[in-house]
Structures are given as structure tokens and as C-alpha cells.
Amino acid sequence: xxDTKAVIIKTVKKINFQTIFPFLGLIIIVALFTILTKGxxxxxxxxxxxxxxxxxxxxxxxxxxxLFAMGMMDFSIGYNMGVSCAVACIVANSSAxxxxxxxxxxxxxxxxxxxxxxxxTKTKIMSMIATMGMMFILQGGVLVILNGxxxxxxxxxxxxxxxxxxxxxxxxxxxxxxxxFELTIFGRVAKxxxxxxxxxxxxxxxxxxYKIIAYTLMGAIAGILxxxxxxxxxxxxxxxxxxxxxxVMNAALxxxxxxxxxxxxxxxxxxxxxxxxxxxxxxxxxxxxxxxxQQLIKGIIFLTAIGICFDRKNMKVIK
Amino acid sequence: MSQGDSLLIxxxxxxxxxxxxxxxxxxxxxxRGQILGLIGENGSGKSTIxxxxxxxxxxxxxxxxxxxxxxxxxxxxxxxARGVCMILQEKGTFDLLTVAKNIFVGKxxxxxxxxxxxxxxMIQEAxxxxxxxxxxxxxxxLPLSSLNFEDRKLVEVARAMYSNPKILVxxxxxTALSRGGRDILYKIMQDMKAEGKSVIFISHDLAEIMEVCDxxxxxxxxxxxxxxxxxxxxxxxxxxxxxxxxxxxxxYRTDMxxxxxxxxxxxxxxxxxxxxxxxxxxxxxxEILGFGGLGDCGMHILGNVAFGLTGPDLGTVKxxxxxxxxxxxxxxxxxxxxxxxxxxxxxxxxxxxIKDNVCLASYNKISKGPxxxxxxxxxxxxxxxxxxxxxxxxxxxxxxxLSGGNKQKVALAKWLGFGADIFIMxxxxxxxxxxxxxxxxxxxxELRDQGKSIIMISEELSEIIGMSDRIIILKEGQISGExxxxxxxxxHLLIDYMV
Numbered sequence: 001x002x003d004t005k006a007v008i009i010k011t012v013k014k015i016n017f018q019t020i021f022p023f024l025g026l027i028i029i030v031a032l033f034t035i036l037t038k039g040x041x042x043x044x045x046x047x048x049x050x051x052x053x054x055x056x057x058x059x060x061x062x063x064x065x066x067l068f069a070m071g072m073m074d075f076s077i078g079y080n081m082g083v084s085c086a087v088a089c090i091v092a093n094s095s096a097x098x099x100x101x102x103x104x105x106x107x108x109x110x111x112x113x114x115x116x117x118x119x120x121t122k123t124k125i126m127s128m129i130a131t132m133g134m135m136f137i138l139q140g141g142v143l144v145i146l147n148g149x150x151x152x153x154x155x156x157x158x159x160x161x162x163x164x165x166x167x168x169x170x171x172x173x174x175x176x177x178x179x180x181f182e183l184t185i186f187g188r189v190a191k192x193x194x195x196x197x198x199x200x201x202x203x204x205x206x207x208x209x210y211k212i213i214a215y216t217l218m219g220a221i222a223g224i225l226x227x228x229x230x231x232x233x234x235x236x237x238x239x240x241x242x243x244x245x246x247x248v249m250n251a252a253l254x255x256x257x258x259x260x261x262x263x264x265x266x267x268x269x270x271x272x273x274x275x276x277x278x279x280x281x282x283x284x285x286x287x288x289x290x291x292x293x294q295q296l297i298k299g300i301i302f303l304t305a306i307g308i309c310f311d312r313k314n315m316k317v318i319k
Numbered sequence: 320m321s322q323g324d325s326l327l328i329x330x331x332x333x334x335x336x337x338x339x340x341x342x343x344x345x346x347x348x349x350x351r352g353q354i355l356g357l358i359g360e361n362g363s364g365k366s367t368i369x370x371x372x373x374x375x376x377x378x379x380x381x382x383x384x385x386x387x388x389x390x391x392x393x394x395x396x397x398x399x400a401r402g403v404c405m406i407l408q409e410k411g412t413f414d415l416l417t418v419a420k421n422i423f424v425g426k427x428x429x430x431x432x433x434x435x436x437x438x439x440x441m442i443q444e445a446x447x448x449x450x451x452x453x454x455x456x457x458x459x460x461l462p463l464s465s466l467n468f469e470d471r472k473l474v475e476v477a478r479a480m481y482s483n484p485k486i487l488v489x490x491x492x493x494t495a496l497s498r499g500g501r502d503i504l505y506k507i508m509q510d511m512k513a514e515g516k517s518v519i520f521i522s523h524d525l526a527e528i529m530e531v532c533d534x535x536x537x538x539x540x541x542x543x544x545x546x547x548x549x550x551x552x553x554x555x556x557x558x559x560x561x562x563x564x565x566x567x568x569x570x571y572r573t574d575m576x577x578x579x580x581x582x583x584x585x586x587x588x589x590x591x592x593x594x595x596x597x598x599x600x601x602x603x604x605x606e607i608l609g610f611g612g613l614g615d616c617g618m619h620i621l622g623n624v625a626f627g628l629t630g631p632d633l634g635t636v637k638x639x640x641x642x643x644x645x646x647x648x649x650x651x652x653x654x655x656x657x658x659x660x661x662x663x664x665x666x667x668x669x670x671x672x673i674k675d676n677v678c679l680a681s682y683n684k685i686s687k688g689p690x691x692x693x694x695x696x697x698x699x700x701x702x703x704x705x706x707x708x709x710x711x712x713x714x715x716x717x718x719x720x721l722s723g724g725n726k727q728k729v730a731l732a733k734w735l736g737f738g739a740d741i742f743i744m745x746x747x748x749x750x751x752x753x754x755x756x757x758x759x760x761x762x763x764x765e766l767r768d769q770g771k772s773i774i775m776i777s778e779e780l781s782e783i784i785g786m787s788d789r790i791i792i793l794k795e796g797q798i799s800g801e802x803x804x805x806x807x808x809x810x811h812l813l814i815d816y817m818v
Contacts (some may be wrong), residue, residue, distance in 0.1 A: 068499075093496060179690075184686075184689045184690055185682045185686055186689070186693075188675070188678070188679075188682060188691060189682070190673065191671070191675070192668055192671065192679055194668050195669075195675075196664070196665075196667070196668040196671075198664060198665045199664075199665060199666055199667055199668045199679070200668075200679070201628070201647065201664055202626075202628060202647060202653035202657060202659060203647070203667050203679050203680045203733075204646075204647035204648045204650065204680070205679075206648060260669050262668075263668075263671045263675060
């Protein structure tokens with residue numbers, strides 16, 4: 001008798017709100033916009049838009065999940081993407097040819113990621129502050145590189161933006177990210193760092209190394225997105241990547257990826273959150289909601305999501 | 320029960336955490352001028368019931384009466400206003416503020432004039448508060464971080480006493496205090512008793528309880544067992560009531576031989592670091608080396624240095640083969656393990672599962688290439704955790720749900736699984752109940768017999784004497800005495816070298 005009761009309580013405990021929340025959010029958003037757009041959300045065209053926008057959010061959120069798991073943050077990803085895009089554009093226009101743009105973008109992003117990681121680990125500045133500083137630098141950097149204007153890429157570059165490229169990246173990152181996060185030492189240690197950095201240190205694990213790897217990965221992803229953006233739009237502008245950070249934060253939160261890190265971080269959260277935000281953005285566009293109003297709505301949802309899913313039990317004082 | 324001399328009555332108290340029943344129908348009565356001891360193993364509910372009285376937690380159901388009036392405080396502020404105050408087991412002070420500001424935290428308005436804080440008046444008042452608890456040696460204007468652990472605890476006591484409570488709850492506070500600090504606390508308790516106020520005193524140290532308390536209430540697994548008056552105190556009986564079965568009087572090592580092996584496995588040479596001044600010693604294979612001293616004698620930092628967590632200012636740490644140890648990673652390569660005194664913050668990830676904690680040190684062993692599979696982790700735990708008999712629902716249970724003793728077992732399982740040869744244990748039985756304590760002593764003896772070496776740093780002299788092959792006593796950062804294991808060793812002898 002008491003055994004069955006214990007089992008029931010255990011099951012209820014397992015299916016707690018934090019677990020349901022991301023699924024619930026996705027269902028609500030999809031249902032809401034399906035009704036509001038009278039089913040247009042699932043037309044071929046809309047789904048293509050979902051994928052086009054979703055690829056940025058997905059890759060970004062996957063990189064973010066590793067950082068979040070460690071209890072860290074990267075504010076600079078959007079402008080990292082912008083700088084990588086600008087550098088790739090210049091390289092594509094140079095004699096090196098359009099294919100050189102790919103390594104150029106990835107390399108730029110990676111270097112910025114490494115610098116972020118080194119700053120955060122060696123100077124011990126809070127990751128939020130350090131990467132915010134980097135964000136300001138890169139914001140200025142884009143303007144300098146582009147000389148304040150828009151740079152056009154060779155048209156041939158746009159031929160690279162194919163469905164197979166997009167699907168390839170999506171599959172690579174979803175499968176690779178899942179394995180890395182849930183089935184490797186790196187993933188385990190990432191969560192351990194989020195749970196207790198001191199315990200990790202006292203277990204002889206070089207946490208700095210893992211943190212730098214996570215920032216490097218994040219930077220490389222921003223670089224890839226810089227190239228994807230260049231191939232998609234054929235140009236590099238000073239606003240390239242400026243919405244990335246916000247969408248990614250939203251996706252991570254709506255996916256239930258805890259900002260405080262630790263063992264409750266789940267990789268599926270990145271995927272679920274991405275779907276939710278991508279459908280939301282596409283749905284709002286279909287409803288002809290202006291960019292400014294979209295920003296406003298996303299902001300409200302952002303705060304609501306934090307308010308609902310933030311794990312207050314494990315956080316006594318918020319800095 | 321006459322209402323007249325009852326100060327606090329607790330009736331039919333229930334409290335659960337998830338499926339754990341912390342309290343089941345517990346009733347207590349606290350008389351005026353009484354020092355009531357609460358004893359019981361970890362998880363028996365003694366901290367829970369007293370924190371409910373101080374409103375740090377809320378009960379599921381049950382009634383409380385303070386001075387005959389219904390008493391249902393919603394917050395610790397309200398409890399304090401009614402005169403119930405608790406000194407916590409863990410530290411509850413602010414390192415960066417001064418002693419005075421710590422004492423008056425939340426009461427700053429007492430010293431505000433025209434919107435400005437009168438620091439001088441506050442420091443003067445703090446002085447009076449410290450003198451009132453006989454802690455004359457603490458200066459009120461210093462930042463708290465400049466004080467040692469014990470004095471910080473006393474600042475907390477001063478803060479509690481300043482509110483002039485009718486009921487003071489002392490929860491395991493004395494484990495952090497040396498003899499001097501303990502005497503201060505006992506004096507306060509006696510003063511309160513003389514004034515007709517009451518104390519609820521929680522401690523693991525049965526001898527201390529029997530010395531200090533007028534009455535003892537025993538709890539076990541959240542159930543009220545019995546209340547015994549001073550004239551009927553009898554240690555074996557109390558111990559049996561706590562554990563629920565017969566406990567051997569002596570749970571330390573029984574042999575009296577000291578380590579005979581001469582092979583050196585760890586060598587510290589002329590270490591200077593913070594409080595530590597020029598300390599050198601060698602640890603031998605198959606030896607339990609006990610370190611004793613007052614809380615601030617430098618022995619805890621020495622454990623840190625030996626594991627490479629803190630680099631010494633001067634001197635070297637070497638493994639048996641002469642390799643220098645500069646960081647935890649190098650220490651682990653030489654199969655050294657370290658369990659911190661602050662187990663919950665520094666050794667364990669309490670928000671993680673038992674599995675994650677035990678595996679953390681051994682991912683290289685468990686993994687296949689870069690990959691880790693659940694079944695390998697499970698196998699690893701099966702191999703290393705089952706000997707320790709950790710009381711758990713399953714290996715995915717969160718460590719924070721375990722009792723102190725079981726947490727310590729998880730910490731030990733982590734290092735046993737790693738395959739350590741040298742264990743540095745800082746206060747290995749701090750805040751752990753008798754039952755698990757004897758498990759840990761037994762395990763230490765087994766490790767020793769297997770030829771592993773242990774450095775045991777402890778503030779409990781009885782366990783150092785009971786377990787060590789060799790004892791080193793530190794005083795003000797220097798070695799003041801070294802002793803071989805022998806029958807006639809007494810605590811008094813060691814204390815003479817400590818102070």
C-alpha cells in the first residue's frame with residue numbers, strides 16, 4: 001500500500017512542471033498561431049521560413065546550452081556572427097575566392113570564442129560582464145570593417161545556400177550536440193561545473209579548459225552562422241546577427257534550459273525551445289506584425305518565461 | 320503538566336520533505352530555566368523541530384504555545400520578536416562587513432540619525448554586546464573576514480543574544496568552537512537559565528549533552544522516543560535509545576600497534592602558508608596520521624596544501640617518488656584524495672545525483688574513448704558504492720536529500736572508486752551521527768590494513784587518539800608535539816600542547 005503510494009509520489013515528482021513546461025510552451029505557441037493564421041503556419045512556404053530562421057536559433061541555442069550548463073553566458077554571439085559575416089564577405093570578394101569565405105567565417109568566430117573563454121577563465125570577470133564587453137567591441141568592430149556601410153558578396157556565393165546545406169548543418173549539430181552533451185565526459189563535466197565549480201576543482205578537473213572549449217564551440221557556431229547569413233542574404237551589414245542573442249536567450253528559456261546550469265540541463269531543451277521561438281517568429285510575421293511590435297512581444301514572453309520557469313528553490317539571492 | 324512553568328509547548332508536530340517524514344507526532348515541553356538537550360542520529364528530526372520553533376521552517380501540522388499563548392510564527396523575524404532565536408549549524412554571517420555590522424544586521428535603524436548611520440555608536444554598542452557574552456577579545460570595528468572561524472561563530476552568538484531571547488536554540492554550534500569558545504557558550508546558557516530563560520541544545524557529543532543539559536529528549540527517525548531527567552542520565556542507555564540498538568562503547572580501532580612500515584608516500588617540507596609556519600612531516604604507507612589543534616591552528620589549510628589546492632608561500636609537497644605536487648590534478652595522478660571539512664560546498668555537488676558525484680573523479684576510467692554510457696556508470700557504482708551501504712532510494716537520488724553521514728559516504732565512494740592510495744580527510748565525522756561514524760572508522764581501519772595512508776585532520780581529540788598511528792599537534796601554525804599511538808594517551812595531555 002505505502003509502496004504504491006511512494007511510486008505514485010515519485011512519478012508525480014518526476015513529471016514536474018519544469019519538465020512539462022517546454023512541451024507545453026511549444027504546443028500552445030503552435031496551436032495559437034495555427035488558429036490565428038488559419039492554418040497558414042503549416043504551408044510549405046511558412047515551414048521554409050521556419051527553417052530559415054530556425055537554423056540560426058537552433059545552432060546558437062545548442063552552443064548556449066553548453067555555456068548555460070556551466071552557469072555561464074555569452075552576450076557577444078550576435079555581433080560575433082556579424083563580424084564573422086563581414087570578414088567572410090571581404091574574403092569572398094578578394095582573390096581568395098568564395099570558398100575561402102567558409103574557413104574565414106569559422107576561423108573568425110572561433111578566435112573570438114577563444115578570446116572570450118580566456119578572458120572569462122583567466123581574469124575571472126563574470127561571464128555576463130566579460131562577454132558584454134566583447135559585444136560592445138564587436139559592435140564597433142563591424143562598423144570599422146564595413147566602414148559603416150553595407151558590403152555585397154559575389155552573387156555566386158548565394159548559390160551555396162541550399163536546402164542540403166541547411167539540413168546538413170541542422171542534422172550535424174542536433175546529433176553531434178546531443179552526443180557531446182549527453183554521452184561524453186565533456187557534457188558530464190559541463191553540468192558538474194554548473195552544479196559546483198569548487199567541487200569540480202577539488203576533484204582535480206581543469207574546469208578552465210572545459211570553459212574555454214565551450215566558448216570556442218560557441219564562437220565557431222557564431223562563425224558558421226555568419227557564413228550562413230552571408231550566403232542567404234548575399235551581404236554583410238552592421239545589423240547582421242543583431243537579433244540572434246535575443247532569440248537564442250528566448251529559445252533557451254522556453255526550452256527549459258536553466259540559466260543556473262547544473263544537472264537538470266537537458267539537450268532536448270535547445271531543440272524544443274528553438275521550435276517554439278521559430279514558430280512564434282514565423283507566426284507573427286504571417287500575421288503581419290511589425291518588427292518593432294514583434295520585439296515587444298518577444299520581450300514580454302521572455303520575462304514571462306523567466307518568471308514561470310526560473311528555479312527559485314536553488315537560488316536564494318540573485319545578483 | 321502545569322502551565323505555569325512551561326515556556327514553550329509543542330504538540331503533535333508533523334513535517335515531511337517529499338516522502339521523507341522528518342517529524343511524526345512529536346510533542347515537547349520546555350520549562351522556564353531549563354536547558355533541554357535534543358539528541359538523535361542524523362535525520363532524527365532534532366534540527367527540524369527546533370528550526371520550526373524558530374520559524375526557519377514551517378510545520379505541516381501541529382500546535383505550539385509560547386508562555387501559554389498560541390504561537391504560530393510565519394517568519395524568523397516574527398519568532399525573534401516573540402523571543403525565540405536560533406544559532407545555526409552552518410555559518411550565517413557576512414564576511415565583508417565589520418563585526419559591528421554583522422551583529423546589528425537588520426537593526427541598523429537603531430543607529431540612524433538624520434538618515435546617516437552613526438558608525439561610532441554602532442561599534443560602541445557592539446562592544447557592549449560582545450562583552451555581554453564574555454567575548455572581550457573580539458574587536459567590533461574589524462571586518463569579519465579577519466576573524467577566525469570560531470570568533471565568527473561567537474559574533475553570531477552575540478547577535479542572537481543582543482535580541483535578548485527567551486528561548487535560545489543552539490544547533491551543533493559547539494562543533495565549530497574550541498574549548499574557550501565552548502566555555503563562553505556554556506556560560507551564556509547558564510546565565511539564561513539563572514534568569515529563568517530556556518535553551519534548546521542540539522549536539523552530537525553525548526558527553527557534552529550530559530554535562531550541559533538538565534533534561535534530554537531523544538528523537539529517532541522523526542519519532543519521539545523519551546525524555547530523561549539529569550539524575551537518570553546514563554550514556555549507554557541514551558546511545559541505545561538514539562540508535563535503537565545496542566552500540567559498542569568503543570567504536571575506534573582496538574589494536575594498539577602503530578604503523579611499522581617506513582616507506583614514505585607523502586612528504587611536506589618546510590611549508591609556510593597563511594597561518595602555517597615551517598611545518599615538515601612525512602606520511603608513511605599504511606599509516607593513519609592524525610592532526611589535531613584548535614580550529615585556527617592551521618591544520619585545515621595544511622590539508623589544502625597537501626592536495627595542491629592552495630600553493631604554499633614557501634616549502635614543497637612531494638609524493639613518495641619525489642614528484643612535486645602543485646595542483647589537485649598532479650595530486651590525483653599520485654592517487655591522493657581530499658575530502659574537505661566543508662563537504663557540502665567543496666567536495667560534493669549536492670544538487671546532483673549520487674551517481675554523478677561518485678563518478679565525477681573517475682570519468683577517465685568509466686568512459687569508452689570520449690563516450691560515457693549509463694550502464695557503465697551504473698556498473699561502476701555497483702562496484703564501489705555497495706560496500707559503503709549508503710542509505711538511498713536509488714543512485715539517481717539527489718545528494719542534498721541525504722543525511723550528513725550518507726553524504727560523507729558518497730564522498731568516500733567517489734575516492735574509493737577513483738582508487739586513491741592516500742586519503743586526506745578534513746573532519747571526516749563532522750556533523751555525523753554515531754551509527755555512521757563507526758562505519759567510517761571501520762572503513763578507515765580497513766583502508767589502513769590494505770596499505771593505504773590517511774591524513775586525518777580533526778577537531779575531535781577522542782577520534783584522533785582513537786584512530787591515529789601517529790598524532791601531530793599544531794599550535795599557532797607550528798608543530799608543538801608529535802606522539803606515537805599508545806594506550807595511556809589522554810585528551811588532557813594533547814590539550815596542553817594545543818593551547
